[in-house]
Amino acid sequence: MCHSLRLSKLCLAALLCLLVIAATGEESPAAPDYRLSRGQxxxxxxxxxxxxxxRKIPFNLATMxxxxxxxxxxxxxxxxxxxxxxxxxxxxxxxxxxFTLAPLESTYVFIPEDDVSGGTGANFIVRWYAAREVNxxxxxxxxxxxxxxxxxxxxxQGREIRGSGR
Numbered sequence: 001m002c003h004s005l006r007l008s009k010l011c012l013a014a015l016l017c018l019l020v021i022a023a024t025g026e027e028s029p030a031a032p033d034y035r036l037s038r039g040q041x042x043x044x045x046x047x048x049x050x051x052x053x054x055r056k057i058p059f060n061l062a063t064m065x066x067x068x069x070x071x072x073x074x075x076x077x078x079x080x081x082x083x084x085x086x087x088x089x090x091x092x093x094x095x096x097x098x099f100t101l102a103p104l105e106s107t108y109v110f111i112p113e114d115d116v117s118g119g120t121g122a123n124f125i126v127r128w129y130a131a132r133e134v135n136x137x138x139x140x141x142x143x144x145x146x147x148x149x150x151x152x153x154x155x156x157q158g159r160e161i162r163g164s165g166r
Contacts, residue, residue: 037136039129042158046083046141048111048118050152059152061145062113065124069101071134076101079127081109086119101137113145126158 044065049058069076078101081094094109101107111118126139139158145151 035136036133037130037163038133039127039163040136040160041162042124042126042128042139043161044124044126044139044141044158045156046111046118046122046124047120047143047156048116048122049120051120058116059145059147060113060116061143061152063111063118063122064142064144065109065111065126066106066138066140066142067101067108067126067128068106068138069104069134070136070138071130072103074103074130074132074134076128076130076134076137078107079129081124081126083109083111083118084123084125085117086121091117091122125161 046063046065047061048063049060051057052059065081067078067081077098078095079098082090083092083094085091109124124141128137128139141156141158142153143156144153
């Protein structure tokens with residue numbers, strides 16, 4: 001119970017906030033935000049190297065493309081993961097045949113630090129599909145590099161460029 005006037009005002013303010021949330025149907029900012037899909041084509045940015053200022057000295061990076069099935073009960077099929085360079089030219093197809101990722105299973109593709117063929121605008125195009133609607137997988141790139149005791153790492157998020165049912 002609220003006994004003091006100050007505490008009473010705080011209790012009233014909290015109660016009003018709860019009523020507004022209940023009346024408007026607004027969810028908490030921490031509420032889960034997930035999507036279901038039967039398939040997608042994703043663009044995933046990667047960087048073979050970046051430049052350090054002020055002299056534009058290339059800093060080579062290793063890249064890992066990570067593909068994670070986030071669905072807890074259903075498998076997904078990875079149809080392809082194709083690697084393109086800065087000019088949009090296909091450098092390599094990493095999977096010759098579609099393969100299945102079981103629930104919560106992950107896979108990856110690794111591009112070593114000394115492979116700079118992709119350049120600063122390299123990317124992967126990843127295609128996946130599922131027999132039914134599933135949680136969309138987490139598909140991202142992780143770039144890392146080490147030079148003279150200095151390390152750098154960052155990630156790139158896959159961006160849907162086409163939905164598909166297969």
